[in-house]
Amino acid sequence: MNRNYTLFFLLLFAATNVQFSNFHSTKPSRLNSNSIKQQWIDDFTWVQYGNMPLVISVPHGGTIAPDSIATRSCPGITTVTDSYTIELAKAIDSVFMADYGMHPSLVITHLKRSKLDQNRPLPEANCNNEQMVAIWNRFHQSIDTALQMALQKSPQCLYIDLHGHGHANQRLELGYLLTDDELRNPATIIPSKTSIASLIASTKNTAEDLLTGKNAFGSIIASKGFAAIPSIQDKAPLANELYFDGGYNTKRYTSTSTYPNVFGWQIESNKDVRFTAAKRSAFAKALAAAIMEYYKMNTPLLF
Numbered sequence: 197m198n199r200n201y202t203l204f205f206l207l208l209f210a211a212t213n214v215q216f217s218n219f220h221s222t223k224p225s226r227l228n229s230n231s232i233k234q235q236w237i238d239d240f241t242w243v244q245y246g247n248m249p250l251v252i253s254v255p256h257g258g259t260i261a262p263d264s265i266a267t268r269s270c271p272g273i274t275t276v277t278d279s280y281t282i283e284l285a286k287a288i289d290s291v292f293m294a295d296y297g298m299h300p301s302l303v304i305t306h307l308k309r310s311k312l313d314q315n316r317p318l319p320e321a322n323c324n325n326e327q328m329v330a331i332w333n334r335f336h337q338s339i340d341t342a343l344q345m346a347l348q349k350s351p352q353c354l355y356i357d358l359h360g361h362g363h364a365n366q367r368l369e370l371g372y373l374l375t376d377d378e379l380r381n382p383a384t385i386i387p388s389k390t391s392i393a394s395l396i397a398s399t400k401n402t403a404e405d406l407l408t409g410k411n412a413f414g415s416i417i418a419s420k421g422f423a424a425i426p427s428i429q430d431k432a433p434l435a436n437e438l439y440f441d442g443g444y445n446t447k448r449y450t451s452t453s454t455y456p457n458v459f460g461w462q463i464e465s466n467k468d469v470r471f472t473a474a475k476r477s478a479f480a481k482a483l484a485a486a487i488m489e490y491y492k493m494n495t496p497l498l499f
């Protein structure tokens with residue numbers, strides 16, 4: 197542990213007692229930014245405003261499905277729940293606090309995807325159910341607020357949209373808004389169209405370094421025993437393999453026109469990292485460590 201890091205940790209630890217105080221009183225210094233606020237902002241949406249440049253949203257983990265809300269039924273929709281992703285986000289938060297003395301921001305919907313899809317634009321998200329518009333808006337306004345709060349204290353912010361996939365291949369699918377075909381043909385990749393465009397523009401590391409090189413998040417977490425694609429170990433899906441490349445939230449919150457200092461990716465987690473508390477805890481520990489290494493290798497954040 198280097199000296200700066202030790203000082204940072206001690207200051208964070210010393211300030212932990214002021215948790216849950218009103219975030220509006222937080223001073224605009226990173227080292228004094230330990231107040232965090234958790235709240236239900238409506239019957240279904242739970243938000244934690246943290247104290248580090250990391251915002252995690254969980255759009256598909258909800259299990260509440262009131263009969264009073266019409267079940268979505270418009271054409272072409274998906275209503276599958278990403279089981280245990282809320283629990284996984286909470287495990288990640290616990291590890292960040294225990295190991296690094298910090299909390300990420302979390303934006304979680306507990307409403308079941310069959311009632312509202314918080315990773316789709318209106319009207320697909322609500323299938324034209326006007327009753328759901330305010331809830332859809334509050335979820336997204338909370339992500340925006342969390343990003344803006346982080347950016348008041350840090351020059352950049354990492355955004356992760358956390359999901360779970362049911363594909364047989366037990367690996368994390370990292371979505372950077374690049375298709376499987378683009379990943380198989382890296383010469384076709386346009387860095388400015390990826391979800392890490394702002395990071396690529398601000399570092400000497402290339403898109404290739406950050407997608408499939410040693411600096412890539414996938415490479416770092418795979419080296420800790422959690423297979424991921426794309427990574428240096430597994431650069432692109434085969435033509436017959438299923439792969440999620442990133443959805444509405446990833447595109448919206450990493451857009452350089454709206455959020456020029458936000459970069460991130462979608463994480464589609466496999467069943468093997470989320471279906472028991474022990475597996476979630478082990479994965480969360482590796483994920484937090486990988487994010488800290490990623491910050492250190494690729495950004496000026498936190499170090």
Ligand SMILES: [Zn+2]
Pocket residue numbers: 256278358359360
């Ligand atoms: Zn999902």
